[in-house]
Amino acid sequence: MLGSSINRRDFLRKSSLIASGTLLLPKFLQANPFTEFNGKRLVVIQFSGGNDGLNTVIPFNNDLLYQVRPTLAPSKNNVLKITDELGLNSAMTGLRSLFDDGDVCILNGVGYPNPSRSHFRSMDIWQSGSSAEEYWSSGWLGRYLDNECENPDQLTAVEMNNILSLAMKGERLKGLPVTNINQFYRSAQQITSDRHEDHEHPMASFLHKTLADTKNSAQYLFEKNKIYSSARTYPNNVFARQLKEVAEMIISGVESPVYYISLGGFDTHNNQEPRQKRLLDIYSEALKVFADDLKQKDEWNNTLVMTFSEFGRRVKQNGSGGTDHGKANNVFVLGGNLKKPGVYNDLPSLSKLDQGDLKHSIDFREVYSTILKKWLDADSANILGGDFDTHHFI
Amino acid sequence: MMKLNQQQVQHLLLRAGFGDTHATVQKYIGLKPADILEEQLALATKVNPVKIDAEFVSYTVMKEMSSDEQQMMRKEARQDVKELNVLWLKEMANAPSGINEKMAFFWHDHFACSSQNPKFVQVYLDAIRQHALGNFGDLLRAVSKSQAILLYLNNQQNRKMAPNENFAREVMELFTLGRDEGYTEKDISEAARAFTGWGIKEGEFFERPFQHDNGVKVIMGQSGNFDGDDVLDILLKKPQTARFIAQKWVKYFVHYDGNPALEKRVADELFRTNYDIKRALVVMYSSDEFYDVKNLGSRIKSPIELITNFQRQVHVRIENDQSFIFLQRMMGQTLFDPPNVAGWPDGKDWVDSASLMFRMNLPQLIFRSALIQYPLAASFDDNDQFKLKGQLKQLQTSIDLKLLESSFPNGDLAEIQKFLLQGFPENQDKMDGSLIDKIVHITSKPEYQLC
Numbered sequence: 121m122l123g124s125s126i127n128r129r130d131f132l133r134k135s136s137l138i139a140s141g142t143l144l145l146p147k148f149l150q151a152n153p154f155t156e157f158n159g160k161r162l163v164v165i166q167f168s169g170g171n172d173g174l175n176t177v178i179p180f181n182n183d184l185l186y187q188v189r190p191t192l193a194p195s196k197n198n199v200l201k202i203t204d205e206l207g208l209n210s211a212m213t214g215l216r217s218l219f220d221d222g223d224v225c226i227l228n229g230v231g232y233p234n235p236s237r238s239h240f241r242s243m244d245i246w247q248s249g250s251s252a253e254e255y256w257s258s259g260w261l262g263r264y265l266d267n268e269c270e271n272p273d274q275l276t277a278v279e280m281n282n283i284l285s286l287a288m289k290g291e292r293l294k295g296l297p298v299t300n301i302n303q304f305y306r307s308a309q310q311i312t313s314d315r316h317e318d319h320e321h322p323m324a325s326f327l328h329k330t331l332a333d334t335k336n337s338a339q340y341l342f343e344k345n346k347i348y349s350s351a352r353t354y355p356n357n358v359f360a361r362q363l364k365e366v367a368e369m370i371i372s373g374v375e376s377p378v379y380y381i382s383l384g385g386f387d388t389h390n391n392q393e394p395r396q397k398r399l400l401d402i403y404s405e406a407l408k409v410f411a412d413d414l415k416q417k418d419e420w421n422n423t424l425v426m427t428f429s430e431f432g433r434r435v436k437q438n439g440s441g442g443t444d445h446g447k448a449n450n451v452f453v454l455g456g457n458l459k460k461p462g463v464y465n466d467l468p469s470l471s472k473l474d475q476g477d478l479k480h481s482i483d484f485r486e487v488y489s490t491i492l493k494k495w496l497d498a499d500s501a502n503i504l505g506g507d508f509d510t511h512h513f514i
Numbered sequence: 515m516m517k518l519n520q521q522q523v524q525h526l527l528l529r530a531g532f533g534d535t536h537a538t539v540q541k542y543i544g545l546k547p548a549d550i551l552e553e554q555l556a557l558a559t560k561v562n563p564v565k566i567d568a569e570f571v572s573y574t575v576m577k578e579m580s581s582d583e584q585q586m587m588r589k590e591a592r593q594d595v596k597e598l599n600v601l602w603l604k605e606m607a608n609a610p611s612g613i614n615e616k617m618a619f620f621w622h623d624h625f626a627c628s629s630q631n632p633k634f635v636q637v638y639l640d641a642i643r644q645h646a647l648g649n650f651g652d653l654l655r656a657v658s659k660s661q662a663i664l665l666y667l668n669n670q671q672n673r674k675m676a677p678n679e680n681f682a683r684e685v686m687e688l689f690t691l692g693r694d695e696g697y698t699e700k701d702i703s704e705a706a707r708a709f710t711g712w713g714i715k716e717g718e719f720f721e722r723p724f725q726h727d728n729g730v731k732v733i734m735g736q737s738g739n740f741d742g743d744d745v746l747d748i749l750l751k752k753p754q755t756a757r758f759i760a761q762k763w764v765k766y767f768v769h770y771d772g773n774p775a776l777e778k779r780v781a782d783e784l785f786r787t788n789y790d791i792k793r794a795l796v797v798m799y800s801s802d803e804f805y806d807v808k809n810l811g812s813r814i815k816s817p818i819e820l821i822t823n824f825q826r827q828v829h830v831r832i833e834n835d836q837s838f839i840f841l842q843r844m845m846g847q848t849l850f851d852p853p854n855v856a857g858w859p860d861g862k863d864w865v866d867s868a869s870l871m872f873r874m875n876l877p878q879l880i881f882r883s884a885l886i887q888y889p890l891a892a893s894f895d896d897n898d899q900f901k902l903k904g905q906l907k908q909l910q911t912s913i914d915l916k917l918l919e920s921s922f923p924n925g926d927l928a929e930i931q932k933f934l935l936q937g938f939p940e941n942q943d944k945m946d947g948s949l950i951d952k953i954v955h956i957t958s959k960p961e962y963q964l965c
Contacts, residue, residue, distance in 0.1 A: 283868060
């Protein structure tokens with residue numbers, strides 16, 4: 121890592137000598153695929169497996185909680201208090217510090233009618249933006265790209281993954297999955313595509329075009345990403361490294377309006393306490409460094425981070441020190457430009473449950489609609505297939 | 515009747531099956547489609563068992579186990595389903611003809627379903643494999659009474675006093691008539707009443723008499739005290755069912771765009787023969803339309819097709835379970851794990867930048883034991899039955915080099931390309947190197963993704 125950062129510095133020095141710079145950059149590096157790219161970025165973080173929201177944002181004054189979760193709910197003194205009623209899981213000191221800076225908004229009780237307790241189905245619903253009754257084969261962010269991205273040859277949006285999530289698949293355009301930019305660039309270089317002429321064969325030309333776009337994007341990311349290399353120390357884990365790459369892309373000026381990252385392992389049917397704590401710690405610490413990184417480079421105000429999970433977990437703990445699949449859950453929205461930092465709305469009632477689960481009070485598509493309209497200036501109704509209410513957290 | 519050239523023989527073997535060796539292709543050049551099909555169907559008459567020893571453990575027995583024992587049971591169950599997945603993939607590669615397994619694979623997509631219970635998966639798999647080329651009515655009845663489908667589509671919850679329409683809806687929308695084709699919401703709720711009581715007891719299909727609604731139902735204009743079998747009969751008597759199946763076949767096996775004239779002939783044959791799958795397929799695969807040059811290489815191989823093509827065409831075998839599971843997950847198609855009731859999206863949906871890069875690096879992984887660069891993203895479901903244990907560094911494969919070399923004694927690159935790139939017989943490349951080098955070179959081209 122050290123070696124490559126020296127090289128990058130070296131590159132920076134050299135490129136500053138040719139300050140006008142553009143001479144050396146291929147044309148596609150200068151082009152902006154978004155005719156109206158407003159410089160605002162959305163980073164979506166997915167907690168895969170169903171994070172236990174009730175042990176993330178904890179209603180420590182509610183006796184009911186301790187009745188149904190006698191061994192799981194942390195005691196009053198063991199939470200990071202953010203209001204008189206709610207506290208964060210003690211592993212989330214980083215998030216707490218951002219909360220105190222007014223960079224966090226917590227939405228409680230986010231879900232949808234007739235919720236599914238299947239990981240895969242519920243994740244598909246969240247990622248596609250459909251109702252529980254519909255099966256959509258495109259994702260909400262993919263349709264955002266379809267709607268707003270003018271030039272389909274250019275980089276669209278980046279997912280830190282080796283498989284593209286449904287959320288990032290549009291009808292026409294798709295995001296770009298990358299796990300490691302340098303490695304991605306090297307493998308793209310290895311692939312030879314010798315037919316440059318236009319294929320008469322429509323499927324072959326589709327494949328060649330996808331390949332050419334991939335190589336272009338790989339080169340774009342590789343070249344562009346040399347501009348900034350973060351000097352900050354991110355924690356040593358995959359999630360933090362991916363967040364670091366996202367920070368570097370943002371600060372380097374990569375023109376991707378959307379980044380997507382997943383953190384998995386939240387399916388805590390047994391022995392939940394240490395497992396969830398470890399994951400929340402990974403999330404919270406990396407996010408704190410990420411925010412500080414962007415703040416220092418004046419990019420935090422142009423960045424919105426949304427964190428969700430496919431469902432919350434059952435209110436009552438199960439017999440193996442864990443929790444089973446549930447329904448409504450909290451969503452975190454972070455950024456330097458929040459209209460309403462803090463706790464946005466009340467936690468759903470712990471006594472009025474739906475088959476032992478929290479009932480939702482905010483439809484997740486209202487969160488999407490708010491972000492699409494107010495943050496990305498996009499045609500939300502078209503993208504979500506209907507007009508959903510917006511909220512005033514941004 | 516036409517005699518097939520090499521590209522046409524390959525087209526037939528790739529679409530009707532999973533492709534075949536160079537020697538098989540050579541043998542068929544100059545023959546008529548009907549003769550080739552006759553031999554392929556004869557080879558497929560005996561369906562090799564794909565079986566595991568899965569014992570059914572009833573819920574009452576399960577309840578009495580300690581939680582450790584239960585956990586062990588579930589672990590074994592997951593392992594069993596995984597084993598069935600791998601055994602079936604191996605059979606796809608090893609069966610003398612690919613035609614039965616290809617059809618069974620099509621039916622798995624058509625009757626999409628997943629289950630955590632190995633016995634239920636076994637029954638379901640037996641149904642789609644045994645009837646793959648048989649009678650569609652028998653297939654429909656067997657699948658509709660399989661535990662996996664009934665559970666997947668919630669018919670266990672379909673009771674007289676509280677009907678659940680999911681099963682009845684999917685039987686019409688996905689299995690027989692097709693969406694919005696000649697039935698109403700009222701027909702669905704009436705059919706759901708007829709299916710009340712179909713469920714499972716002690717692991718077997720069981721018609722629960724006290725849950726069945728014995729009243730008169732009106733379904734698509736007919737009225738009577740129908741039960742589930744009656745509904746299936748009513749649906750099979752509708753020519754629309756044959757039309758729907760034929761349309762799906764032509765889009766899947768011939769060209770994504772479909773072909774109304776061909777669809778009609780195939781549907782007519784299917785209906786006329788009271789749903790003889792084999793005879794209707796012969797009509798489709800013998801037609802002039804099937805061999806239209808625009809169909810050659812017009813289909814993007816699904817991951818299962820790609821994995822199996824490699825194995826059947828060039829004498830390579832994937833050896834261990836982990837490698838099979840890894841490949842399926844990496845490319846997004848895992849047997850017994852379709853994304854939803856509608857099955858797998860087809861065509862361009864298989865390709866995005868990451869999946870294409872992976873597919874194009876696949877020959878390196880298969881033929882050169884290249885190191886796997888990308889770890890598979892961790893599964894987010896504790897109960898994920900297709901979870902990989904640890905990280906896979908390399909695929910385990912074996913190549914029968916002798917057989918391979920006997921197919922290409924001169925190592926002629928043009929001949930290799932003509933064999934492996936469907937619809938792109940012309941070659942301008944020159945290269946030295948071993949036969950394996952050349953096969954890697956050709957199969958690393960984007961055109962190898964097409965069939």
